[in-house]
Amino acid sequence: MSTQSDGPLSRWADRSMKNPGQVYRAMFYVAAFFFIVTTLFPFYWLVVLALTPNQEILNGFAAPVPEGFNVAAFAQVFEQVPFHLYMFNSFVLATSTTIIVLLIASLAGYVFGRLEFPGRGVLMLAILAISYFPPAAFVVPLFDIFTGGSPVVVPFSELVFGSPVNLFTPPRLVNTPGAMILPFSALFLPLSIFVLTTFYGQIPDGLEDAARVEGTTRIGALFRVIIPLSAPGVATAGVLTFISVYNEYFFSQIMALGNQPQQWSPLVGGILSYQTQYTTSFNLFAAASIIGVLPVAILVVVAQERIVSGLTAGALKE
């Protein structure tokens, strides 16, 4: 290998061969920079759009910096539509769904993760398989049920007994949170069950036995020992569910018959209501999106440490 210093490039190459750590560090910065730019640029562009007056956007502008500094857009968001109500709706939907999901998934995760019973593998596979069904497949029957009035009958009972056997007539749930929380809980359960099964399965049997000998029931041991020790997993499942429901639009837009906050239209419904038949306020779209993202961003920052360890620890031994 030549050690001659005939140019800056060959000197650099020489140096980096002797000291590859330096190059790796440089590569890390390049890669990190790339990912940060691609991730954060859309958000930056939201800020640009929010601060640029709508007229400028409609006229077309090419600059990568805002044309003007129209902070008023952030206030206008709340003046034009009751955006805080839409946020409240999404927040309530997300919170209730998360609570329900965590509760049921904890019980299911305990059973799948810690008990031996025949058919466990098949059942777990069925849950995972169902989670891959497209949600659209459920929309029509659920909408039919939630509009109320049509009784739920035993399948094929008409053929067997001559007349349909009614089980019950569901109440009219459209335009209420019930019509959204129920399907959300069902849809997001499998992922949480899967995450929590992995975590609960890793808690040593001795700890649960100790708790039970000391005076808890099995459920008591779950809540007093297993769940606290699986905090990263619970945080992961909870945050994933919360964010998914908070961003959800497909189901809620159908189950809320109109786009009004009184009909439990969610956050995305609120954002879209800045578009009317004749006007499209791109700057308000952007401003509302930023405001809508903030609670989730805060949640993730707060729970970040736990989520990261949760996503990685699932595969490893605690």
Place this chain on the structure above:
Amino acid sequence: MARVKLEHVTKRYEDVTAVDDMNLDIRDGEFVCLVGPSGCGKSTTMETIAGLTLPTEGEVYIGDREVTRLPPKDRGIAMVFQNIALFPHMNVKDNISFGLRLRKYDSEEIDRRVQRASDIVQLEGMLERMPDEMSGGQRQRVAIARAIVRNPDVFLMDEPLANLDAKLRVHMRTELQRLHKELETTIIYVTHDQAEAMTMSDRIAVIDSGELQQIDPPLVCYNEPANLFVAGFIGSPSMNFTPGRVTDGGFTSESYDIEFDPASLGLSPGDSVTLGVRPEDVYPAEQRASVSDPSMTIEARTDVIEPMGDEIFVYVVTTDEMEMDFEAAEAGQLLMSVSPDSTIDVDQDIEVVLDRSKVHLFDDETGQAICHGLSPNAQTGTTTETETEAGDDD
């Protein structure tokens, strides 16, 4: 404080029987060790007492109550686990008081009891620590404190010392005995270490492949083992076994003969039996005078010598040929324990005698002991057998 009784307890898993028709009667305040090789069902037995495993058949009694289907928390027991099982998210005080807090004791009572329990196991000044900040021995003491703080009727200990280093284990062994003396609570202790069982317990329950082999005080298990398994398991180094046959005049094997009257033991010539003798009951022939009932002299050759400091273990080969395969060597070999000042050397011709009053005979077919001691005046194995049976029938 309570007596613990198992009646015909059987635990079957899909294809294995972990515990097979176990009958145990443990008296109030007794320290009983369940001992056996790993996988023998001793831990499963303990789990059925604790209620962590439901028996397939049979009943469990603690005190006067039948508790077979009762959840662990209602059985009045406390348990110390092999892996210690402290709750890692709680400090020492919360760990110890966990059961008390669940039972809604008021905080003064909790403080008082935690203080007392931690005094007993010498945990002063450590109540605020987290389990991962403590050494193995300290954690073990916390686990014991957690068990004693509730004043349980019965302590269950599942190999509590298995994960400690040798020195600490011996120390904790005496601590546990002291604790038992102080609390006078029934203790059931699972171990695979026969030395632990010998030193600590009032009675040893020897278990093999899910079946109770013998339950007796340690020295009875040692001196009058009920069968081949107990004889081989209790005692270290283990008993010498020589397979052979009964003849008109006693016992014969490929390597040596022992004379006794077979008729007095109900044996007839031709019966195949195994003779067992402990290393300390084999003597060099020159000590014949000090042996209470010496056998005929056996010609042998020393093979391997293991000086232990307080005694020397000498492996002597009793068959004539030195060149033989491993199995035959095993059968023709006797382990002899001699005093440390002995001058025995390797590969040396030697004459040994057995103490006939300490020789055991086992039936080859059933493995059961036929007698303990061959001299006419020595006691026979009948006492042990009746005792074991009595234990079974209780």
